Amino acid sequence: xxxxxxxxxxxxxxxxxxxxxxxxxxxxxxxxxxxxxxxxxxxxxxxxxxxxxxxxxxxxxxxxxxxxxxxxxxxxxxxxxxxxxxxxxxxxxxxxxxxxxxxxxxxxxxxxxxxxxxxxxxxxxxxxxxxxxxxxxxxxxxxxxxxxxxxxxxxxxxxxxxxxxxxxxxxxxxxxxxxxxxxxxxxxxxxxxxxxxxxxxxxxxxxxxxxxxxxxxxxxxxxxxxxxxxxxxxxxxxxxxxxxxxxxxxxxxxxxxxxxxxxxxxxxxxxxxxxxxxxxxxxxxxxxxxxxxxxxxxxxxxxxxxxxxxxxxxxxxxxxxxxx
Amino acid sequence: xxxxxxxxxxxxxxxxxxxxxxxxxxxxxxxxxxxxxxxxxxxxxxxxxxxxxxxxxxxxxxxxxxxxxxxxxxxxxxxxxxxxxxxxxxxxxxxxxxxxxxxxxxxxxxxxxxxxxxxxxxxxxxxxxxxxxxxxxxxxxxxxxxxxxxxxxxxxxxxxxxxxxxxxxxxxxxxxxxxxxxxxxxxxxxxxxxxxxxxxxxxxxxxxxxxxxxxxxxxxxxxxxxxxxxxxxxxxxxxxxxxxxxxxxxxxxxxxxxxxxxxxxxxxxxxxxxxxxxxxxxxxxxxxxxxxxxxxxxxxxxxxxxxxxxxxxxxxxxxxxxxxxxxxxxxxxxxxxxxxxxxxxxxxxxxxxxxxxxxxxxxxxxxxxxxxxxxxxxxxxxxxxxxxxxxxxxxxxxxxxxxxxxxxxxxxxxxxxxxxxxxxxxxxxxxxxxxxxxxxxxxxxxxxxxxxxxxxxxxxxxxxxxxxxxxxxxxxxxxxxxxxxxxxxxxxxxxxxxxxxxxxxxxxxxxxxxxxxxxxxxxxxxxxxxxxxxxxxxxxxx
Numbered sequence: 007x008x009x010x011x012x013x014x015x016x017x018x019x020x021x022x023x024x025x026x027x028x029x030x031x032x033x034x035x036x037x038x039x040x041x042x043x044x045x046x047x048x049x050x051x052x053x054x055x056x057x058x059x060x061x062x063x064x065x066x067x068x069x070x071x072x073x074x075x076x077x078x079x080x081x082x083x084x085x086x087x088x089x090x091x092x093x094x095x096x097x098x099x100x101x102x103x104x105x106x107x108x109x110x111x112x113x114x115x116x117x118x119x120x121x122x123x124x125x126x127x128x129x130x131x132x133x134x135x136x137x138x139x140x141x142x143x144x145x146x147x148x149x150x151x152x153x154x155x156x157x158x159x160x161x162x163x164x165x166x167x168x169x170x171x172x173x174x175x176x177x178x179x180x181x182x183x184x185x186x187x188x189x190x191x192x193x194x195x196x197x198x199x200x201x202x203x204x205x206x207x208x209x210x211x212x213x214x215x216x217x218x219x220x221x222x223x224x225x226x227x228x229x230x231x232x233x234x235x236x237x238x239x240x241x242x243x244x245x246x247x248x249x250x251x252x253x254x255x256x257x258x259x260x261x262x263x264x265x266x267x268x269x270x271x272x273x274x275x276x277x278x279x280x281x282x283x284x285x286x287x288x289x290x291x292x293x294x295x296x297x298x299x300x301x302x303x304x305x306x307x308x309x310x311x312x313x314x315x316x317x318x319x320x321x322x323x324x325x326x327x328x329x330x
Numbered sequence: 331x332x333x334x335x336x337x338x339x340x341x342x343x344x345x346x347x348x349x350x351x352x353x354x355x356x357x358x359x360x361x362x363x364x365x366x367x368x369x370x371x372x373x374x375x376x377x378x379x380x381x382x383x384x385x386x387x388x389x390x391x392x393x394x395x396x397x398x399x400x401x402x403x404x405x406x407x408x409x410x411x412x413x414x415x416x417x418x419x420x421x422x423x424x425x426x427x428x429x430x431x432x433x434x435x436x437x438x439x440x441x442x443x444x445x446x447x448x449x450x451x452x453x454x455x456x457x458x459x460x461x462x463x464x465x466x467x468x469x470x471x472x473x474x475x476x477x478x479x480x481x482x483x484x485x486x487x488x489x490x491x492x493x494x495x496x497x498x499x500x501x502x503x504x505x506x507x508x509x510x511x512x513x514x515x516x517x518x519x520x521x522x523x524x525x526x527x528x529x530x531x532x533x534x535x536x537x538x539x540x541x542x543x544x545x546x547x548x549x550x551x552x553x554x555x556x557x558x559x560x561x562x563x564x565x566x567x568x569x570x571x572x573x574x575x576x577x578x579x580x581x582x583x584x585x586x587x588x589x590x591x592x593x594x595x596x597x598x599x600x601x602x603x604x605x606x607x608x609x610x611x612x613x614x615x616x617x618x619x620x621x622x623x624x625x626x627x628x629x630x631x632x633x634x635x636x637x638x639x640x641x642x643x644x645x646x647x648x649x650x651x652x653x654x655x656x657x658x659x660x661x662x663x664x665x666x667x668x669x670x671x672x673x674x675x676x677x678x679x680x681x682x683x684x685x686x687x688x689x690x691x692x693x694x695x696x697x698x699x700x701x702x703x704x705x706x707x708x709x710x711x712x713x714x715x716x717x718x719x720x721x722x723x724x725x726x727x728x729x730x731x732x733x734x735x736x737x738x739x740x741x742x743x744x745x746x747x748x749x750x751x752x753x754x755x756x757x758x759x760x761x762x763x764x765x766x767x768x769x770x771x772x773x774x775x776x777x778x779x780x781x782x783x784x785x786x787x788x789x790x791x792x793x794x795x796x797x798x799x800x801x802x803x804x805x806x807x808x809x810x811x812x813x814x815x816x817x818x819x820x821x822x823x824x825x826x827x828x829x830x831x832x833x834x835x836x837x838x839x840x841x842x843x844x845x846x847x848x849x850x851x852x853x854x855x856x857x858x859x860x861x862x863x864x865x866x867x868x869x870x871x872x
Binding site for chain 2: 016019044047048050054058066067076080095102168173190191196
């Protein structure tokens with residue numbers, strides 16, 4: 007059933023999971039039933055409005071058939087129709103909600119405002135989720151702060167990510183490609199930027215990708231936490247409300263400064279720029295960054311620098327636009 | 331309905347309620363339900379305007395995928411202000427407190443509500459809550475969304491949550507007192523002969539609404555107190571870091587807020603029943619079933635709160651039960667739509683403005699109700715929960731339904747309120763503009779939602795832009811539809827043609843007394859001898 011081939015189906019997003027066609031089936035079923043009902047009501051209302059406009063010659067007088075018959079008729083018709091849809095949708099829902107045994111498990115942690123993904127072999131990624139096609143995948147979801155919601159429209163699935171409990175969401179991706187990931191539960195300032203993507207790979211490609219993941223992931227996670235803790239992310243995550251230089255591939259690069267000179271972004275440069283931001287201002291940016299002198303401990307500072315180094319050394323496949 | 335009114339013996343008729351005092355004090359200390367109704371009307375128009383401005387700013391921001399008009403923090407404040415003010419300071423008091431106050435005593439042939447002083451006190455509570463909400467907005471705003479989900483609202487948000495919560499808390503007591511007042515009024519003050527089966531359907535719907543107001547609002551008050559305990563005193567109730575449960579909040583909140591959805595639609599259904607009868611000169615088809623369906627909605631409405639939580643992590647089986655009950659709560663609503671349609675059959679239909687609003691209501695409420703079935707269907711809800719599909723759905727009910735019904739009600743009872751008529755064609759055109767603008771604004775949002783655009787998004791992916799631009803264009807038309815009545819009704823209030831007691835030829839008791847209504851409503855207590863909507867059968871029209 008490939009509804010997206012139909013010319014009227016512009017309102018259906020891509021279908022990339024095994025459950026998606028079944029959800030669309032219910033949706034289209036409801037849509038057709040609703041359209042029939044609305045057409046019937048419009049036809050009846052228009053007929054009556056025109057035929058029985060005040061002063062028209064149409065025949066009036068008491069209605070012959072007893073009203074209770076009509077009432078019973080439409081009460082039972084709607085009730086049974088609704089129950090039919092209830093049965094159909096509940097069947098699909100139970101399949102959708104009960105994870106199959108032996109599913110491949112991936113941990114996902116939500117925090118303001120990012121998704122932190124941990125694969126079984128320890129490989130980590132942020133705001134991107136790589137999964138193999140054709141395999142039952144079960145996500146184990148947890149939150150470090152407020153409620154988020156892990157939403158994959160192309161898979162037609164969503165699960166709130168609630169602090170204090172681990173919830174799960176399972177799917178079987180049916181089509182290779184890259185699909186959007188959204189946070190669907192309002193979670194604060196940058197809720198609308200807590201987005202990412204899910205990348206469906208062939209099982210072989212996924213295995214290769216997973217094996218390649220020997221980057222210093224632990225540094226990334228811990229560094230990222232500090233990066234958020236010290237509010238670096240508030241300005242340096244892209245896109246941002248505040249005009250601040252992106253830090254994605256900064257380490258080792260030549261940085262143009264406001265005085266038209268260049269400096270290599272090494273450890274010293276990063277260290278100084280965090281403690282004394284006005285010392286070497288990047289060209290095209292206002293000197294608005296506050297000093298972290300006396301605010302950040304040296305240990306944390308080094309961790310953040312290691313984190314910035316690690317970011318630049320990450321393989322391209324795991325870096326995403328919403329990383330700093 | 332035909333009446334046995336003793337012929338007037340007094341030479342000079344009672345002064346109208348508008349003429350009984352012209353000082354500010356005579357308004358602010360009035361115990362007259364009609365004046366209190368107008369006080370509410372002025373207040374909710376004010377709050378509606380602020381909330382509509384917030385919506386306009388959001389729609390302008392959403393013209394482009396980037397966040398270029400306001401910051402994310404500002405955007406989050408805008409939708410919170412829009413939601414809080416529209417729900418608690420416009421929709422909930424709209425028809426019950428403003429129109430209900432004005433017409434309930436007249437419709438049952440009484441001089442006033444049962445507790446006039448409590449009625450005035452309710453308005454002051456409402457204003458106190460409203461002013462606190464305004465203080466919270468002017469002091470920097472709230473960014474939690476109108477739903478105040480924990481633990482964001484209780485421990486994470488750096489905004490004026492407490493002032494807003496206290497404002498809503500206080501306004502809640504106004505709801506409770508008003509509901510209580512209406513229940514007692516309808517029970518105890520009906521004129522001789524006004525039996526329950528002769529009660530106009532507007533009163534049945536307000537009676538059902540009042541039951542919800544009295545039974546559900548205390549749960550909201552409790553919930554807000556618990557948020558205060560956590561936010562101010564650090565008592566762990568909802569935040570797991572303090573040992574609380576975030577889902578407990580959602581259960582409490584929706585236990586109030588789902589019935590509150592019916593507070594925001596049942597009164598509208600009442601207005602539609604009245605106008606359908608009056609303008610097709612027929613009794614409402616299936617009076618008893620329509621009246622009973624109001625009560626059925628009020629009762630079933632208490633049992634479906636879990637359908638807001640299908641993806642929250644509540645039990646799968648709870649989800650299935652809530653889905654079943656949500657499908658069933660749609661049955662009484664469907665009954666009403668069928669009955670209104672059948673009311674037109676063999677009627678003598680005249681297309682006055684209130685009927686146009688009511689027909690608009692039926693169309694939009696039907697779409698809102700049918701999309702409610704989509705949301706009751708579990709897997710579809712999992713996909714569209716917290717997307718624009720939900721936003722479109724509840725705006726079809728709240729705006730397409732309730733706001734149109736409120737406007738219809740204002741136009742219908744306007745002659746009784748002001749004693750004057752408005753310019754009919756201008757009003758008809760405004761109603762049609764509102765209908766078109768509304769559909770253009772919100773229909774694209776159904777599509778956006780199924781395509782996966784989450785709600786409360788300040789920035790969005792580019793593929794959603796076309797539909798967002800359409801929606802914003804519709805909103806500008808809708809704005810015109812809202813603004814027009816302010817002008818022509820304002821003009822009519824001072825310069826409109828005199829209406830006379832019963833310009834619509836309606837049967838309700840409120841039309842058997844002068845327009846604007848006398849201070850004590852009736853010169854003599856009316857006696858009711860027939861059911862409501864006793865229009866003469868056949869072709870002979872007055």
